[in-house]
Amino acid sequence: MSNSTVVAKCAIAGGGPAGVMLGFLLARAGVDVVVLEKHADFFRDFRGDTIHPSTLELMFELGLLEDFLKLPHQKVDRLTMQMGDEHLRVIDLTHLPTHCKYIALMPQWDFLNFLAERGKRYKSFDLRMNAEATDLIEEGGRVVGVRAKTPDGELAVWADLVVGADGRHSTVRDKAGLQSDDYGAPMDVLWFRLPRKPADESETFGHIEAGAMMIMLNRGDYWQCAYVIPKGGIDQVTADGLDAFRKRVVFMSPFLVDRVDELTSFDDVKLLSVAVDRLRQWWRPGLLCIGDAAHAMSPIGGVGVNIAIQDAVAAANRLAAPLKAGTASDDDLRAIQERRTFPVRFTQAIQLTMQNRIVSVALAAKQRPKPPLLFKLLALIPVLQRIPGRLLAVGVRPEHVHTPDVLAAS
Numbered sequence: 001m002s003n004s005t006v007v008a009k010c011a012i013a014g015g016g017p018a019g020v021m022l023g024f025l026l027a028r029a030g031v032d033v034v035v036l037e038k039h040a041d042f043f044r045d046f047r048g049d050t051i052h053p054s055t056l057e058l059m060f061e062l063g064l065l066e067d068f069l070k071l072p073h074q075k076v077d078r079l080t081m082q083m084g085d086e087h088l089r090v091i092d093l094t095h096l097p098t099h100c101k102y103i104a105l106m107p108q109w110d111f112l113n114f115l116a117e118r119g120k121r122y123k124s125f126d127l128r129m130n131a132e133a134t135d136l137i138e139e140g141g142r143v144v145g146v147r148a149k150t151p152d153g154e155l156a157v158w159a160d161l162v163v164g165a166d167g168r169h170s171t172v173r174d175k176a177g178l179q180s181d182d183y184g185a186p187m188d189v190l191w192f193r194l195p196r197k198p199a200d201e202s203e204t205f206g207h208i209e210a211g212a213m214m215i216m217l218n219r220g221d222y223w224q225c226a227y228v229i230p231k232g233g234i235d236q237v238t239a240d241g242l243d244a245f246r247k248r249v250v251f252m253s254p255f256l257v258d259r260v261d262e263l264t265s266f267d268d269v270k271l272l273s274v275a276v277d278r279l280r281q282w283w284r285p286g287l288l289c290i291g292d293a294a295h296a297m298s299p300i301g302g303v304g305v306n307i308a309i310q311d312a313v314a315a316a317n318r319l320a321a322p323l324k325a326g327t328a329s330d331d332d333l334r335a336i337q338e339r340r341t342f343p344v345r346f347t348q349a350i351q352l353t354m355q356n357r358i359v360s361v362a363l364a365a366k367q368r369p370k371p372p373l374l375f376k377l378l379a380l381i382p383v384l385q386r387i388p389g390r391l392l393a394v395g396v397r398p399e400h401v402h403t404p405d406v407l408a409a410s
Contacts, residue, residue, distance in 0.1 A: 003154045008034045008126065009323045011146050011159035013133035014166030015042065017108070018291030018308035020115045020127075022163060025316035027125030028062075030406040031323045034157050035125075036148050038132030038166075042109040042116075049108045050076075050217075050302030053093065053393040055309050056100040061401040064118065065099065071110050074220050077102040078385075080205040083371040087205075090378045092385035093393050103393065105219055108305070121407065131155055133166060136175045136287070143176065143286035161319065161328055162287045165312075168275055170293035178279050178289065183352055185274040186360035187213075188234060189299055190227040192269045194249075195259050196220065207252050208358070210365040214252040223256075225249070226299070230363050234271050242266060274298055276348055276355075282340075283333035290315055290336075295344045298351040300359075301392050307347060313399040314339050320403045343397045350391070 010026055012019045015037025023035040051073070059065040079091035094101050119125040130151050137145035137156065145158040164172030173180075196218065206215045213228040227249065229237060237245055246260045263269065278295040282288060291308030298304075315336050322328040362369060371379075378384050 003156065004152070005156045005158065006034055006126070008032045008157060008159045009326075010034070010161045010163060010319075011157040012036065012163045012165055013146055013148075013172045014164065014170075014291075014293065015039075015112065015116075015127065015129070016165060016167060016291065016308070017112065017305045018293075018312045019163070019165030020112050020119070021309050022165065022290065022312035022315055023125060023127065024115050024119040024122075025312065025401070025403050026320055026323065027119055027122040028405050028407075029316070029320035029324065029403040030122075030124060031320055032124045033126065034159070035127045036131040036133050036146070036155075036157070037127065037129050040130050042112040049106055049111070050305065051104040051106050051111060052303065052306040052395075053096050053098040053100050053103065054395055054398045055306050056104060057098045057394075057398070058309065058313060058401060060099045064114075068114060069100075069104070071106060071114060072220075073104040073106040074218055075102040075104060076218070078203060080203050081371075081375060082205060082207040083375065084209065084368045086371055088371055088375050088379035089382075090375055090385060091389045091392060092382060093389045095386050096390060096393055098394065103302070105217055105224075128155070133164075133171050136162065136172065138286075141285065143284060146172070160286070160323060160326065163315070164287065164289040164293040165291050165308075166293055168277075168292040168296040170289065172287070173279065173289050173293050176284050176287055176289075178281060178284070180277045180279045183276040183278070183348065185276050185298060186231055186355055187228050187363060188231055188274050189272040190229060190234070190237070190269050191272060192225050192227070192263060193219070193222045194225060194256055194262055196223045197259075200255065208362045208369055209252065210368050211363060212248065212252055213359060213362050214249070216253065227252075228359065228363065231274070238266055245269070272299065276352060278344065278348065282337040283330070285330055288315065288333050288336060290340075294337075294340075295348070297348065298355060300351045300354050301347075303347055303351075303392065303395070307344060307395070310343065310395070310399045311336075311340050313401060317399070317402045339397075343395055346396050 010033045012035045026033045059068045077093045131148040135147040148155040215226040217224040250257045275296045282294045290311035
């Protein structure tokens with residue numbers, strides 16, 4: 001084993017949606033960039049795979065939408081909620097001012113592989129798999145690079161800018177000493193999948209009962225299920241046993257009774273420990289955090305991937321030219337945080353409101369719930385369903401691609 005050194009304009013720790021999108025956009029603009037991904041591939045089950053219209057619009061702006069939509073995916077343009085015995089349609093995406101008026105459900109590894117393959121068309125795009133960021137390189141109080149562990153030894157990447165896009169358990173954030181505020185979460189989520197049959201209804205829906213909540217996403221030949229439990233409640237679930245958990249699932253969706261035995265052990269159930277937090281300052285001289293490394297999002301609405309991608313686009317728009325010219329400054333990093341803080345805070349505020357007023361109330365309830373007035377109004381007046389639809393699918397202050405394409409200019 002030996003150590004090696006690489007020099008780049010930008011080093012990105014983390015090959016998730018934020019990191020790969022930023023790396024792609026910077027390389028597309030002619031910036032030398034190294035993306036470090038600790039795993040050997042992108043294949044991880046139950047990662048965020050709701051590609052919202054805001055992200056699909058970016059793919060259109062990049063000229064990639066047609067090819068992107070050739071990848072297997074399912075479309076969701078309406079969302080239905082069951083509370084007690086009432087079924088209510090609460091969100092309609094079919095009137096969005098976007099090219100795609102639906103959410104595309106697509107495995108995250110397909111999305112990342114697609115972007116990575118497009119990135120490789122640019123000679124300045126350097127994606128290193130099996131390279132885990134372990135520490136920062138600092139000189140005079142400024143971050144000037146990042147160290148990574150690889151199968152061949154330590155890799156040192158010296159760069160004008162290091163970007164932490166390594167998720168909610170970010171090593172970069174920790175090594176930089178950046179402070180975050182934790183806003184709490186009353187729940188965790190158990191993810192699992194069960195077969196879907198042609199006779200099953202097709203619409204994606206959520207179900208809330210006294211002390212229970214479950215979301216089901218139609219993934220074509222299977223249901224991707226999210227069973228919500230009280231924060232830290234996994235030990236009680238496992239202590240009650242797998243059969244008891246199967247019964248909970250069937251209680252929420254009785255039509256699954258003929259296939260719930262596909263859950264053969266708790267190895268088939270993955271725990272997502274929910275967190276909602278945000279860095280007070282996203283940057284230090286020579287370093288910027290984006291995506292979950294800057295602000296962990298609740299899974300409510302499936303917006304986390306899309307918010308992270310929006311961060312990446314905003315960062316690329318601001319940084320591409322100065323990075324290429326060697327003039328990137330603290331003012332650029334400060335401007336990115338200022339631009340992205342409002343949409344992140346706004347989205348987290350909605351998530352926290354739903355956590356506190358719907359999720360926590362439902363999990364603590366002893367009597368069968370009745371829909372709140374807002375849900376009833378949404379169901380009774382369909383045009384109102386467009387409002388939460390737009391907030392969910394497009395968000396506030398959506399980003400647009402302003403970086404050039406060096407291949408198009410050549």
